Amino acid sequence: MKQFMVFVRKEFYHVFRDRRTLLILFGLPVMQILLFGYALTTEIKNAQIIIVDHAGDAASGKLIAMISASKYFNISQQAYADDDIYTDFKKGAAKCALVFPAGFGNDLRNGQVAQLQIITDATDPNTAKTLTNYLTAIVTDYQQQINPTANIPMRIEPVTRMLYNPALNGSMNFVPGVMALVLMIICTTLTSVSIVREKEMGTMEILLVSPFKPVYVVLAKAVPYLVLAMVDFVIILLLSILALEMPVRGNLLLLFMESTLFIISCLSLGLLISSVTRSQQTAMMVSMMGMMLPTILFTGFIFPLENMPLPLQLISNLLPSRWFYVIVKAVMLKGLGIGVVWKETLVLAGMTLVLLTISIKSFKTRLA
């Protein structure tokens, strides 16, 4: 045990001697969480819309006024010809268009069916669909205004409540996701370099001839990073509470313990990468190149996991961040306890155990 502490101390020296890296390690997550917390939102605002008004009557005027009053749309310019839509879409200057045929208001007044055309640039299907929904909702609103429904018989009136996030604040979803993403990448990369650096520098030989079990060499390397990552987590958490106004509805201690478990699982993954690669460059490329996109896609904070084909859902289960994200949402935002997240916790714990075992085992075989 004493020997182990000596090793841990040596590793601490290594880490804390490099001030610039430390600065980067604390500075970057802070900036990222602030940047993404404020900037990322899937809510659509101010989308450029082209209005082609061949009718030019009171009805079309009223509808255009309603569209321009909504926060979703910016009317780019009126008085367009149909061809301009194509040109503007190609330039990326607008996302959708609304075409009023001549006689729109007349048809409506005479109790006939008035035509209206919504055209979207569907290269981005998500935006196209959402904008179509917003436009349709505005048209429905307008129709209700001219066709009062107040005394229509047999009305079903849906009353909607938004749980946990009544203001539909985008950062509620993104902050826990970015938290999981940032911690995952940083922790994995940190340890992935640690062993391979000693291999590359030749100092590993010295460690291996010492009368010291290789297991401890590996573990001692992970300890300083564990401390660093936990400090990082606390900073990120404080920021999201103070700056991004995220609530902490559940038990803080539980949240902290879960994060520690998550951090350990990522560090173990890094150790595994480190013991199977031969150069720092390769180790870092594997942990960055190999982890970044999958972590963004499979954590579930941008794309819903349940939309994915089954094999991909299974792959997503292999990522620690996917489980941590669920835990953070449950504990932090929903205020739930271990009674609800015990399953996710067990999965994380199991993963950590497996990753640690494999990395220690594969480290040993390299000794022989």
Place this chain on the structure above:
Amino acid sequence: MRTLRLLLEKEFRQIFRDKGLLPVIFVMPMIQLLIMPLAANFDVKHINLAVVDRDHSTYTQQMVAKIASSGYFFIKGYYTDYTPALHQVEQEKADIILEIPAHFERDLVKENKAAVYLAADAINGTKAGLGSAYLNTILGDFNNEIRMKWLPVKMPGAGTIDVTYSNWFNPNMNYRLYMVPGILVLLVTMVGGFIAALNIVKEKEMGTIEQINVTPIKKWQFILGKLIPFWVIGMVDFSLGLLLARFVYGIIPLGSLLLLYSFLAVYLVALLGFGLLISTYSANQLQAMFVAFFFIMIFMLMSGLFVSVDNMPGWAKVIAKLTPVTHFIDVMRMIVLKGSRFADIKMQFLYEIAFAVVLNGWAIWNYRKTA
């Protein structure tokens, strides 16, 4: 010229000697391009619904059946109380609770109106918003159906508006058309950005840079010698990806390939200049990697691929405009999906050229000062 050729030979040898690195540069991105687009689907089409039915009438049964047959909703369970339904939401097993109060049917017939209550897990605001909007539409349809059954007379008054929809450039609303080109850009960006960021600093760490510094190589020759091999790697990776997009996803660029490749060529110079710049400032590979990670993550998340740039606050839009990736993803989509021409992407081209000049100039200027 001969100096440059020798430098290039050295760099290429170094890259191809590292057998661990090659699969990471060429195979891993392609595997990701095969898998990732399948995962990237925003479509909200799988909403789990917990139903709390306190009425148990014919109407509530018909209503739930109609919701279930819409294709958007999966009925996760029926409850007679709110609490167990809320538990489903807490455990992420349900997204929305539909609560039908007691006497729903009686109220609807006798009082002429009845309320139903929706409670959505709004941590993911998009899903909650779209889900309850869908549900509202279905409820509205159901409402009309039963009304028509009871009072089959059309209400007098103004006309109705019939909305037709057309979705240009991607009429089937296929997500892959949208994601594959974007993900290819990200993959090329990661390979190029990381590998360039690590390179000069690696020589610093290994001490080999001293040997180069004592030779009469000019700064720009050195930087160019570093840049060209990675530029070639980027070109190869991109071409492989384009072939994959063609044969696996059936995506064939509508616009000119020449235009696409000219843009790529400039883009890669800008990106690699950026990587080399990071490298000249860093003291070791770990530092370089983290700085590169920091910026590339910003490039990725703010590029408009995952989250549309239009929705961001003004200052964030400025940041998005100042990242080379945003413009390339834009241009990639425009050329591949819309067949846009040079005139359409002129602005993006100018941005990219400016990035290339500034970043590389800076890297050349900064190199050796710190070495």
